[in-house]
Structures are given as C-alpha cells and as structure tokens.
Amino acid sequence: MSHEPLLTVDNISKSFGGVAALSAVSLDIYRGDILGIIGPNGSGKTTLVNTITGFVKADQGRVVFKGQDITNWKPHKIADVGLTRTFQVMRPYFSLPAYKNLIIPLFSPRARRTGGWRGGGKTGSRDTVAVDILEEIGFERDSYVPYKVASSLPTGYLKRLELARCLSLRPELVICDEVFSGLSMSEMASMVPLMEKLQMEGITLIMVEHRLRELFRIANRLVVLNFGCKIAEGTSEDVMEHKEVKEAYFGSEEVFGYV
C-alpha cells in the first residue's frame, strides 16, 4: 500500500436550504482498502457519495483523487478518471436486455481507452466484452440470463448489473451505495466473495452500508456519520465501542448492554 491516499475528502460541507446534510466531513482512503461508511438513516451517507462523485455541488471543501482536485467536476468527468459509483435506487435500462445495459458504458471515452478492444465501434466486439464482464460478475455465461430483459431479473442480479456497469470502465475506485440491501441470504453469500474478488483485482472500494455484520467481515476501516458529521473512524472493533456510535444507533449506551 502506498503512502499517498487514493482519495481525500477534505472538510466537505453541504446544506440543502436550512438543513446541513454534511458538516466538515473529512476522510482518506488508500489504494487497496475497503472503507465502510455507516450511520443511521439521514446521516448524509448518500449525500456524501453524491458530492464526491459530482452529482451534488459541495458548498465547501475539496475532494482530491489521485492527486487531482476533482471538487465540483461533472459526474461523467469524474467517472472518466476512474472513480465510479453504484446507485442505491437501482434503475437499469429496464427495457433492454442485461448485456445491452453494459454496451452503453462501453461507449464512454474511458472504456474505449481501457477496454480490451481497440475502439472502432464494431458492435460485435462490444457485445463480447459485455458478456465477458457479466461472466466476471457472476452471470452464468451459457445460460439465457445475460440476454434476459433487465426488468425480469431479480434483485441480486440487478445489483451485480450495477457493479458490472462500473466495472466496464475499469475503475480504480468504486463507491458501492448499499449493494447489500434487499438481498436474500443466499444472494448475500455470493456477493461478499465478489467484493473480495474485486479487492484482489486491485480495485479500491468504498461501501455505504446498513447491513453491518457482512460489512465488518470485509471492510478494513470504517467511518461513521451521524447528522452529517463524522463521529468515529477506525476498525470495526474501535468503532462499535465508541460511545457516540452506540448512541446514534441505539439511543443510549444502556440499551446496548441488553443486546
């Protein structure tokens, strides 16, 4: 692991009208980490993701990625330098089959630079690359699944499709916004190894999650947000012993004692 952080979030603040969604949040993430961002509902996790990836303009603060100041860049430019994200509310292109969902990202300049094929725009090669990526992500290649219309796929597959969309850009950092939510136990069981596999391929991950048990198994650092402020940071043991974190989730320390 290098000593320079891959991504630095420096004192980001954002208010919507009178509500302070984020107040001076700072964090670092190093290449190869899996950073978990947790916090109760409404703590600003998704706003943080939106601000980092350019969907929302920060009022104050900086975001630095690979040494470049990407604060307030447009979303597609940020994706172009290798920082991608998934969406909590999944909206694949419902009317298109799964693999065609992936052809769209393959049109981006970054995919053309980093993809395994030399641009040129021949659909044949894009189709193949799309199906390859789907196979990497866990769609069974020889079955009908990659060709099914996205609206008919169950949640587990759709989450993977979201990730596949990010992967088609060969990113360096992927921010996963609640990829574990809505999955059944069996779907979870195959999702966690997938995350580890991505880490082993050299992709750094930030995971915004509610399902803590699975997250604690793979994340090596955590950041806890509450009401837009960072209240704790560290490994999972450090964080869960933290007084404020317990109060944020359970209301008061005494309750935790009964759990």
Added chain:
Amino acid sequence: MVSEKKDRRKERLDRGIKVRTDGVYAVSSWLEMSYLLAPRLIFILGLLALPVLLYHLPYWQRVLSIICIYALLAIGFDFLANYVGLVSLGGGFYIGVGAYIAALLNTKLGLPPFVTIPAATFLGAAICTLLFLPCLPLRGVYFAIVSLMFPLLAARVIEAFDIFGGTDGILGVDGFGAAWMEQYLLLISVLVVVFVLRRLVDEDVGLVFRGVKDNDQAVKASGINITTYKALGVCIASALGCLGGACLAHSYMWAGISQFALDFSIIPIAATVVGGGGTLIGPVLGCLILVPISELLRDFGTLRIAVYAIILTGFIVFKSEGIMVYATRKYEQLERWVQI
C-alpha cells in the same frame, strides 16, 4: 367493496407464431418467414407503388410529396421525443432553415438541386444543433420552450429585417426535373431513414440515446457526456427536417416565411401520437392519414390546425397508444379473459 364484474381479468400472451419467429428460428418455415416479412413488405412495396398508382392524379402526387416531408419531420419528432427524451415543438424551424438554405444556394450560387439538397441537409443540421446547444445541458422543458420559440422568432426576424426576401420569400428556385424524381427521392429517403433509425435504436449508439432518455444519471455515472449525445440526437432530427425543407423549397420552387408555420409544428406531433409513438413507423402512418385529410380541409383554413390540436389533446389525455402500437400488439399477442 370490489365490483362484482372483476372476477375475470385480461391476459396477454405472445402468439405462438411470434415466439417461434423470435431470433434465428424465424427461417424454419415459410409461414414463419411470411409472418415477419408480410407487414414489412406491404409497407415498403405499398409506399413505392404509390407514385405509380397516382400517375394520373397530379394533385395527389403533390400531396404524396408533402406526406413524405411531413413524415420526415414526424420521424424526427418521434425519435427525439421517445428515444432521446427531448420534445421538439417547432418542427417548422427545421423546414424553414432547410428551405432557405437550399433556396439561397440555388438562387445565389446557382447550384443544382442534387447539390443543394444534401448541402442544405448537413449545413442546416449543423446550424440547428448550434442554435439549440445552449439549452441541451438543461432540463427538458427548456428545450421545449426554445424549440417553440425559434420558428416564431425566425419568422419575425426575417420580416423585420427584410432579409432573405422578407415577406415575399425567395422566388425562382429550380424545380426537380420530373415529378417522379421528386417523389421517389422523398419516398426512398423516408424508407431509408426509417430502416436506419430502427436499426440504430436497437444497437450501438441508439442504445446510448435510449439510456439518456431513461436514466441519464446512470449514463453520466458511466463516464459519458450526455450533452454530446443529446446534440447528436438533435443533429439527426434536424437533418431530417432540413432535408424535408430543402425538398419542399425545390418542390414549390419558393422559400418563404410560411414555411416556419405552425402546420409543420403540429402535424408531426399529431401524426406521431395518432400513428403510435416510439415505433418510428407510426409517424409515417399518421402522416399518411392526417395529411390527406389536411389537404381536403384546406378550405377551412386554420381550423385544421385547431382540430388537429384538439385530436392531439384527446389522444394524449386518454393515453391512447396510437395505431401502430395497437396493431403491433394485436399482431404479436393475443388477449383473452381469464377467471381469477
């Protein structure tokens, strides 16, 4: 209390023959091949045969040209609205731009129609895209407003400055050599455009357009600049309109303000809604129906436009799907009542 009538519901199933013709199995028997080919052949051959059928009716030959010009506009509207997500309320603008460019190239530079028409198409598309560029990064409603205003403003600017012939327009534009040349040019253009666009929206770049319409957040997050693709979409649609306008100028041998008129704005929209939006053939069908009616009602002046506007509102409000969509559904699926 649930009504007692609701003890059955409608169920839709794909017809057997439709399922059998999906994919590569289509070539397994003559019946299946004809199921797929018949509608397409009827459409193509029917259109191509029209000039021959109308050989002795010159008035209706002219109407056929007009139908094709409107069809080009309507296809452009359908493409922009249902595949890119932009509502173009002022089709007249493309027609006017194309017509004026063709007329100017012809009268001032003496270029013949088979040069001015392609030139007007590409030049016109470039100009229109440039003019719409400021509003493309913004929400869709801005594009609608600007597209509404451009034809109205263009007409007023030409009138006020008395340029490009002012209210009289540009006269003395060359016509086509023979009537049939004009018609087949237009018909073949329409057919080619329909074929190309239908292929486009299912593969390749067309997918990106659909992505922009369905879910622009995801497209942005995939590293694609939406404005570029919206501009491309506008370019295609305006090219179609300018092509129509250029042909119109040579057909009437004249270019004038009335070519920015509302006819060209409302009929494409009405044709798309009536014929079936999202199919790219529906608009052509809609034009085949609406334009002759419009010509027959010419005596009623602008009442036509009012009537079309009312029909359009009715269709939109009652969420009618349009002829093509309805017909496709009937052709491909069967419905039956099922006991609950």
Added chain:
Amino acid sequence: MDIVIYGIVNSVTLALMALGFTLVYGVCRLPNFAHGSLYVLTGYITWILMNRVGLNYPLSMLGALVITGLIGAAMYQFILVRVRGMAISEIIASYAIGLAILEGLRWGGLKGGTFTLPPFIEGSVDLLGVSVDFQRLIVVAIGLALMALLWLFVTGTKLGLALKGMAQDERAAMTLGIDSDRMAVVSMAMGSVLAGIAALVLLPLGNIVVEAGYNVLIMAVAVCIVGGLGSWTGAILAAFVIGFAQILTIVLVGAHFQVVVALVAIIVTLILRPSGLFGQQKELEERV
C-alpha cells in the same frame, strides 16, 4: 427622458404579460403554453360581450375575466390533471390547447374586420416633457398595483401562503394537508385571470389580433427565462431589463431590432446563467 418613461411603460407591460406564466410555472411546474391564447381569448370575449351581447364596458371586462378564469381552471381540471407528471405529455397537451384556441379564433372568431377595445380614458398627458397616452399610464398604474396586490396575497392570505408552499416543495406541502390538485386549479385560474387583466389593459393600445397571442407567449417566456422560471422577483426584474433594453435598442440602433432583443436575452441567459437572475428552480437535473 423619454427613454426612461417609455422604458418604464414597456417594462411594466412585459411584466404584466409574464406574471400569469410565472405563477403557473412556479406553483405547478407546468409551462402554460396556452398563456398567449388566454390573453387573446379574454380580449375577444370582452369584445363579444360588449358588441354582441350589449353589456357595458366594465361589466364585459369582468365577465370576460371570470370566463377566462373558469376556462383556465377547466383546462387543468379536465385535461392537464390527467397528464400531470409526465413531462413530455404535459408540454404537448398545453401547447396543443393553446394552439387550438388561437387557431380556432383565427378561423372562427377574429376574421373579417378589425376588432378593437376602446381605451379606458382617451387622450394623453404631458409628463415631464414627454407625451404619454393615458392608457399607457393606466398600464403602469395597474401593473404596479397588481404586483403589490399579488405580493400581499402571497405573503398575507392563507391561500397565497399555500400556493407559495406548493411552489417551494410540492411533497412537503402535501404532507401539510395542502391539496396539490386544488391548488393547481386555483393557480391556473389565477394565471389565466392575470393573462386576462394584461389583455384588457394592453389590447386597447392596438387591435385584437391572433398574432398578439404568440407575441405575448414569446415575451412572457423570454422574461421568465431571463428572470428564472418560477421566480416573481426575477420576472419583474427581467421585465425591466428586457424592457429597457428594447427601448434602448429602438433608440440607438433601429426599430426593427426589437425582436432580436428577446432572442439574444434568452440565448445569453441560457449560456451564462441558465437558472436566470433569481432562479430557484434547479436548471439541471439534480435528482439523485
């Protein structure tokens, strides 16, 4: 000096035209492309009431305003409410209705002869060395009075506050018990009436022609875009900016450049500051 006076008159004129449009857009997020047609319709109905039905002027004006308000409300209640939320259909529907009314009038009502409405007070007056029609003074007076009344209405009355709430955040307003559909009907009725008032005050300065409907729509849209869609302060400010710009253009450059001013204003705004002068509407897609 005449620049100032004419500038003020022109600006208030533009503001009057834009108020109805900006109200409807602010509350319902609906661009009312039928705005211009309601303008002409009011004038036409007044004329009919005066010359065919035989009512006197003030009564005709009142009747026309009521009828136009009802038409606007009906437009929402029966047509637009069914396409609420589908942006493409909303735009097409309101455009189609506006077109239907205007072209219907062109064919059926306003043909054969000129239609005029008499000015309220004939004659002109000398104001600081500039000769101004009384009618134009009335335009300014009524325009300013209307703006003041609307401000009071929106900040003072319950209904006004409800409309303001809806303009800011529809969902939040709904959770507070404000019925968004009823508010939309009210706002469309009010928008139509505002268009009507503008018509009644401005039409006596010329003839009632269908072209006026399109002109009003163009100017209202221009003012609203420059001022920021949905913002009243913005619209009024923009009206003054464009109003004075037009007068200056006429004086300095030439009368026929007037048309270009609106076009240039729109394009410049969209390029430099798309949300307009006081825009609160997010001009870019910011749903996440």
